[in-house]
Amino acid sequence: MTTLTIDNLQVSYTVGRERLDVVRGVSLEIEPGQLLAVVGESGSGKTTTAQAATGLLAGNGSITGGRVLIGESDVSGWSEKRFRDLRGRSIGWIPQDPNNSLNPVKKVGESVAEVLRIHRWKDRAARRARVIELLDYVGIPNPELRATQYPHELSGGMKQRVLIAGAIALEPALLIADEATSALDVTVQAKILDLIDTLRRDSGTAVLMVTHDLAVAADRSDRLVVLRDGTVQESGDTDRVLAHPESAYTRRLLKDAPSFASLSLGDSLRLDSTPPAKPEISRGERALHVVEREVFEGVSHRSEDVDGSDAPVVVARNLVQDFGRAGAPQRAVDNVSFSIAPGSTHAIVGESGSGKTTTARIVLGFQKPTSGTVHIHGREITGLRGAGLRELRRRVQMVYQNPFGSLDPRQSIGDIVTEPLRNFGIGDAAERRTRVAQIIDRVALPATVLTRRPHELSGGQRQRVAIARALVPGPDVVVLDEAVSALDVTVQARILELLGELQRDLGVSYLFISHDLAVVRQLAHTVSVLRGGELVEEGRTARVFDHPEHEYTRQLIAAIPGRRAAAAGALASA
Amino acid sequence: MKYVLGRLGQAAAVLLAAFTVAFVLLQAMPGDALMIKFENPELGLSPDQIAALRVAYGADTPLPIQYVHSLLGFLGGDFGYSIQSGTPVKQLLAEVVPGTLLLASLGFVAAVLLAVGITILANLPGLRRIADVFRALPSLFVAVPVFWLGIVLIQVFSFQLRLIPVVNPGPVEGLILPVLTLAVPISAPLAQILIRSVDDVLGYPFVAVVRARGAGPWWILSKNVARNAVLPAFTMAGVLFGELIGGAVVTETVFGRAGVGRLTEQAVSQQDTPILLAVVLLSATVFVVINLVVDLLYPVLDPRLGARKRGIARISRERKVVAV
Structure with a gap:
């Protein structure tokens, strides 16, 4: 029996008076014990698809077409109340960010027990025994002690194990992992993914994995669904998709994903x-x-x-x-x-x-x-102050991880990129304009962005602005702190290319x-x-x-x- | 333990500061209680007699000596004598403190109930349509002056509905309106903070996790959101005690109840310094104790404790000085 069937699903959000079609005809099927990965970049509708399957769409979202079948029952028209009984019992959900996904004032054992209480396990001793059993199963050492600790006493990987314990407590047939390992370190990620594999081997749980990380999806999935703008670009057995991708978009994703590129090199x-x-x-x-x-x-x-x-x-x-x-x-x-x-x-x-x-x-x-x-x-910089420190600031510039937070939302792009020149007193107004225009051109942005504000730009464009701002005072060294980590793979690949080009041309x-x-x-x-x-x-x-x-x-x-x-x-x- | 001792030391320092500031400010005021009492022309006292009286009352002693004298007196539990009536201040306070304590605690409890009630109503899933009405209530409450509210309540409940007698009400009946008057303006900021922190907590990822495990809105609110949302309101509650003292002055005056507020009001109009000094120190003590309790209870409520707690403690201390 197919665990989850999504048939030509359509979901739209109402924003103001506008209707946004986010999912436009997505179909997929997961069999027991299978892992199906839905892969896509931000805005592809992958999370919305998963939310629709559990009835957890945001308040302004609704299913406008298609069907969702859990087992054999069509749940697409179900009320919130009916869904509640399904959640936790038939569908387990592993969230994205383990660090904020546990109630900070609850002991982790109680957090795991909560799903049992919601689904009416009255016997306290039975709950306790089950919690310890679960924590032990997900690989938490000394579960009796850990159960009495608070989330802040556990590491990120440990918290994700606790969350998985809660998700599988009632042995649901379907597990949804929404970017469940994206926030974790790579070695921890591998262990958590192993745990999910063990789980589906042990109990035949079907897993719907939602991720932006094609490498993770490729490694672990039996089937792949590639989404873009709410439509399925490619769907099929993972081995087939990887070896013979049919859509141009999948080929581009495969080419741009850094691990494939570097490993195959x-x-x-x-x-x-x-x-x-x-x-x-x-x-x-x-x-x-x-x-x-x-x-x-x-x-x-x-x-x-x-x-x-x-x-x-x-x-x-x-x-x-x-x-x-x-x-x-x-x-x-x-x-x-x-x-x-x-x-x-x-x-x-x-x-x-x-x-x-x-x-x-x-x-x-x-x-x-x-x-x-x-x-x-050759100049010692630790302990520099005053003018020396200012000169250091000009020569060592920085690009931050988050292109949304690192640009002043109230300044135009032109002002943002000119600011270092003004701060260091480089050139007069005309010269600054030329330099800014040149650097904007260098980072392959159209000159029209100069008058725009950060919120009008995409993440990749913003990171280009941040790079332009770092390069404009002519630094010797640019510190790139996770500068491409927050970007989608295709955007990330372009930014990495740009960084390489700039280094060859400018010698930075x-x-x-x-x-x-x-x-x-x-x-x-x-x-x-x-x-x-x-x-x-x-x-x-x-x-x-x-x-x-x-x-x-x-x-x-x-x-x-x-x-x-x-x-x-x-x-x-x- | 070291932390507790440190906090106790801080509390003592705050009290000393409160005493000193109050003493200096009261001395800096033009005129004093002796002038008000004896320079009344009806008494017909000559300037010489007045000067003799001043010496008798010790008003000519240099200020630093007066300061040390009163401070030592306070430390020994001797608050001096009322200038107006000659009664020991201790005795005056002992008469009125129980009444005020009852009024203040009931007012506070009522305020908390009111605030929690408004917050629940504003978040009840069945009442989503009119939630905005409840969300607007705290802003209205905070804008209502205590004296006006007291008068309106008397008008409505006593004179028009005739539910509560104005003259000689029973001990319970007599408390209803003053408690309500006191509770409304204090419940407002509490409710505002509660509503906002409930909104914040509802947006946390862990709430989504609980929802994905099948919890209904009431379960989420009562078993997960409540304890997290109460934390900021809890510290605020300690700070709000200052409002309670100010509120008690007005409420007791409006309703003609004997109490610390009333005593304060009379002492202020007569510049009865010993009473005022004792009242300031009394309220400062209660304030410090409540904030101390809040600070010490915080780690019990929030297992994370941390820098946040100390930050808030600092705010409440600054606020205290303003209240004095």
């Missing part, structure tokens, strides 16, 4: 595979050798040894950062060193709490390290902070892997990824999703 790193047509590249290469000699072979670099232009732009040595009280400090960064060659990209990768952002803040001069030094173009260096190893592999020349504030491994990106020396690096790389797709892609192209 195999040994050939982008830098090496790009023909050294431009002098900047060979210069970058030469400089890299200098840096490598210094950093990896312990050869002390002296400026008279080499051409000054090849000296590393950034040299960070033995950085240590403590937070908290002097008596019991928390060490966020523990003896981290790295250098960045001119015109190259150095990536700092690590999971949450690895100290990567703190390291970036030290380089930016936002944070004075407890000990250690940072030299930019990047310090790339990211948790996403697939993206790092694509963009970075050298990489430092951090864990718990300590430097685990460093070196050329190709070497670190292909021949990781440290066990942790191996774990990280093994956890990158997208292997199956890469393999299928290789088969297809062979």
Whole structure:
């Protein structure tokens, strides 16, 4: 018996007086024990489709056509009251963000027990036993103790396990995982996905996975449905879709997803595979050798040894950062060193709490390290003040993760990009206009955006504005803090291309902070892997990824999703 | 434990500051109780006699000595004597405090009930159509002056409906209208905060999770939203005690009830400094104690505790100085 059937579903939202058709004829079927992944970028209608299946559409949304069958009953016309009995009992739901999805003032055991209470498990002892059994099943060590703790005492991965325990408490036939692992670190993500796999093997639960991450979907699903603008672009067995994608959109998604691109590149790193047509590249290469000699072979670099232009732009040595009280400090960064060659990209990768952002803040001069030094173009910058600090700000610019929060909503794009020039007193009004127009053109935005405001632009366009703003004062180093993590894959791919082009043309260096190893592999020349504030491994990106020396690096790389797709892609192209 | 001791120390410091500020301000006022009492022309006292009286009352002692003297007196539980009547202030207070305490606690309880009631009505799924009416109520309540409300309530319930006698009401009947008068303006900010924090909490992802497990709106509201939404209102409740003191002055005057408010009102018009000083310190003490209790209870209600709590404690302390 098919667990969930969605047949030509149509959903629309009413906004003001307008009717927005968000889902326009989506069909899919899930059999028991199957995992079907609905993949799409933001606005594709993937979440709305899942919500419609549980009757949890937002107040202004309604099903305007088609049918939804849970088992054999058509639920599309059901009242809220009837749906309530279904939710939790027949359909389990795993939410996106484990950190905000548990009641903060409830013990986690009570949160799990709540679904039992809602569905009238009167016996307290039976509830308790079931909760412990569930927590144990989802892999929470010492469940009796954990059940009595509050959410803030648990890690993100642990919280997601608790949420899964709640979702499967009544052994529903269908589990909906709405971006259930997107907010987690890659190693934790892999474990949670394994847990979901175990679950469907053990109890034949069908899983509807909603995700923007094609790599995750490809690795774990039996069937794939690719959505775009509320319509199905492609649908079929995962192996078939990966090997022979029928729609152009699917092909583009596969091409743009960083893990496929980098994994299928195999040994050939982008830098090496790009023909050294431009002098900047060979210069970058030469400089890299200098840096490598210094950093990896312990050869002390002296400026008279080499051409000054090849000296590393950034040299960070033995950085240590403590937070908290002097008596019991928390060490966020523990003896981290790295250098960045001119015109190259150095990536700092690590999971949450690895100290990567703190390291970036030290380089930016936002944070004075407890000990250690940072030299930019040979000048010590830790502890700079006043004019020196201002000059540092001009030479080291930053692009933030969230393109929605990092642009002043009240300023026009023109004003936003001109602001650094005004702040640093660069040029007169006419000259500033020319420079801003040039840089806007450089980041491939039309000149018409200058008069617009941030809310009129898409996420990708905004990130281009943020890049233009960082580049306009002519910095030597741009710190990119998760700068592409919030973007859809196709947009992300374009931004990564742009960053590469700008580096080749302008010779700017990047310090790339990211948790996403697939993206790092694509963009970075050298990489430092951090864990718990300590430097685990460093070196050329190709070497670190292909021949990781440290066990942790191996774990990280093994956890990158997208292997199956890469393999299928290789088969297809062979 | 260290935290509790620290908070107690802070409380003591606040009380000392309140005493000092009150003392200085009362001395800085032009005129004093002796002038009001003895310079009345009907008494026909000569300037010499008045000067002699001032010496007798100790009004010519230098201010710092007076300050130390009163402070030591207060520490020893001696609040001095009323200048107007000569009665010990302690005795005056002992007569009126129980009445006011009853009025204030009942007013406060009524305010909380009113605020919670409005919040529930504003969020009840069956009443969605008229929810906006309840959402508008707190704004109306906060705009109503206490004295006006008291007069209107007397007009309606006593004179027109004749439900509650104005003259010699029974002990219970006599409390109904004053409690209501006191409760309405205090319930308003509480209800505003409650309604807003319920809205906030309803938007949290964990509410969506509970809903996806089959919970109905009432379950979500009572078993998940309530405790989270109460947290900000709880701290506000401590702060609102200041309003209660101010409200009691007006309410007791309007309804002619003996109480701390009434005593204060008379003492102010006669500039009876010892009484005023004692009243200020009494209300400051109650205020500090309530805020202390709120602060200490906070970790019990919110297992996360953290910086938020201390931030709010600071606000309430600033607010306290304003109230004095």
